Amino acid sequence: MRRPEARSRGHAGRRRQAGSPGRQRLPPNDGGDLPRILKALAETFAMAFAGTVIAAIAALPLGILGAKTVVGQPVLHFAFRRVLDWFRGFPPWSGP
Structure with a gap:
């Protein structure tokens, strides 16, 4: 040992x-x-x-505008959400 x-x-x-x-x-x-x-x-x-x-x-304003309770018109809400979806999926802005 x-x-x-x-x-x-x-x-x-x-x-x-x-x-x-x-x-x-x-x-x-x-x-x-x-x-x-x-x-x-x-x-x-x-x-x-x-x-x-x-x-x-x-x-902050984009999140507020994306809420269903703020935008009363369903068509505007749908269009705005699709624009936000496009921003989220756009490669240079969505990260690596």
């Missing part, structure tokens, strides 16, 4: 070896790219937030 201290030293050595290939794959970097990366990250979050706000502003 192995001694516990010998076993723990073996695991520590393996952990050091396991981290080594990951460090070798990363390019050396002094952190000079960090401001550029953070600016791009902030821009990405701003675009996502703006897209969400615009979608919510557009979805």
